[in-house]
Amino acid sequence: MFHPLRVRTVERLTDDSVAVTLAVPPELRETFRHKPGQHLNVRYTVDGEEIRRSYSICSPAAEEPADPVLADPVLRVGIRLVDGGAFSTYALKELAVGDVVEAMAPMGRFVLEPRAGRFAAIVGGSGITPVLSIATTLLAREPDAQFCLIRSDRTALSTMFLDEVADLKDRYPDRFQLVTVLSREEQQTGLPSGRLDQDRLTELLPALLPTAEVDGWYLCGPFGLVLAADRALRGLGVDRTRVHQEIFHVDDGPSASARPRVESPAHSRLTATLDGRSGTWPVEEGESLLETVLRSRADAPYACKGGVCGTCRAFLVSGEVRMDRNFALEPEETGAGYVLACQSHPVTPEVELDFDR
Incomplete structure (x- = not known):
């Protein structure tokens, strides 16, 4: 709503x-x-x-x-x-x-409930936005928490929330660590300019903090940076359950598909439950399951329609689907049966989704 x-x-x-x-x-x-x-x-x-x-x-x-x-x-x-x-x-x-x-009411699972521990974030560009809320809330509420922010921007003038991040550094000098990398501009102090790719992060992260002791890693920004950071952390032995991701922008290229591409049946039907009401509709050729629902239920939840925001997340009650792209759901979620309706197409003649779970 x-x-x-x-x-x-x-x-x-x-x-x-x-x-x-x-x-x-x-x-x-x-x-x-x-x-x-x-x-x-x-x-x-x-x-x-x-x-x-x-x-x-x-x-x-x-x-x-x-x-x-x-x-x-x-x-x-x-x-x-x-x-x-x-x-x-x-x-x-x-x-x-x-x-x-x-x-709509706030949503999303890229969250950190304040608790004691050591946390870190690797962000690019506007990826600072949710991490600013995370770091500010954590440091204000939990005196036994530490936060390391590694941010990448094109230039100093293109950097969002400069004053807010500087304020965190002033208020929590012993608990907030800031590392800034500019990809298109040299800095007088700090790290050399250039992109944060996998090799550079693999070398940089252990020099900044004990990677194995970080209780939660938060990666946010363009797909390329998040992918590079995730691979660097895996290579450093960081447990996957400690790594949380949110993609802000995905260029055309490789996708994180849930299943290999399978052709949809010639005739299929979708049953969907939304806000306690269920309906069954035929799936027209080429359309996603979200599009099927929207033909009859304008209140179906969605935002980006690109497999990024996760707003259309639904539980697969029965049947089988394929997802074209998935940049929003964690492996634990897909393993538990959740799919993105905007990217899902039927593989079986009958499919049932529940948007209320």
């Missing part, structure tokens, strides 16, 4: 990015209480076309209040301009204080 939220502020971060703060009315404050690392799915109509996008929340997560009515959650999201991106272009050029944007 989408709820109307009014824009409170629009702050320019860089030439191609802004931070947008959304005001939450009292009756929706519990609905929009978020966990550190979650995102908002927003929709807006531009020139008669409905646009949906997913943006991570950069503000710290508020603690549970004694009186929910007194809670005032701050919803601040970071938006970077994407070439050809309808909503990001609108946000940077036209979105203004007082405008209304519709948003």
Whole structure:
């Protein structure tokens, strides 16, 4: 369900990015209480076309209040301009204080509930957005936690949330470690410029911190960086269960498919349960299971339709499907039977999904 939220502020971060703060009315404050690392799915109509996008929340997560009515959650999201991106272009050029944007309740499993321990993140570009919420919340709430942030950006001028990260360094000098790498600009101090590829990370990470003692790694940004960081950590012997990923952008190229490509049957039917109501519909040739549901249920959850955000996650009750791409679900989730409806196509004549589990 989408709820109307009014824009409170629009702050320019860089030439191609802004931070947008959304005001939450009292009756929706519990609905929009978020966990550190979650995102908002927003929709807006531009020139008669409905646009949906997913943006991570950069503000710290508020603690549970004694009186929910007194809670005032701050919803601040970071938006970077994407070439050809309808909503990001609108946000940077036209979105203004007082405008209304519709948003779903915060969601996502790229989260870190504050606890004692040592944690680290490797981020690229706008991948800093959810990690800023994670690090700020963790360090403020848990005095026995440490956080190392390794961030990669093109240039200093293109770096989002410079002041916020600098503030963390000032407030927690003994518990927050910052390492900055610029791919297209030399720094007077710090690491040499260049991309953070697998070989460089394999050499760099053990020199920065004891990799085996890190309780949780958070990788966020473009697919290439996340893949390189994941492979470097695996090569260093880091247990896969300690590595958490969120992809922000995927270029055309290799995909993380759940199963090898299998042709769909000529005639198949989908049964889907959503918000307690079930329906059965024929799957038309070439369409995804999400598209099948949307023909009859406009309230089906989705945002990116690219296998990245995970909004359309559903439980496969029966039958078999193939996924074209999967950049959102962890192996434990696919192993437990979850699929991305936007990327799923039927392999068996009958398929049943449950969006409520």
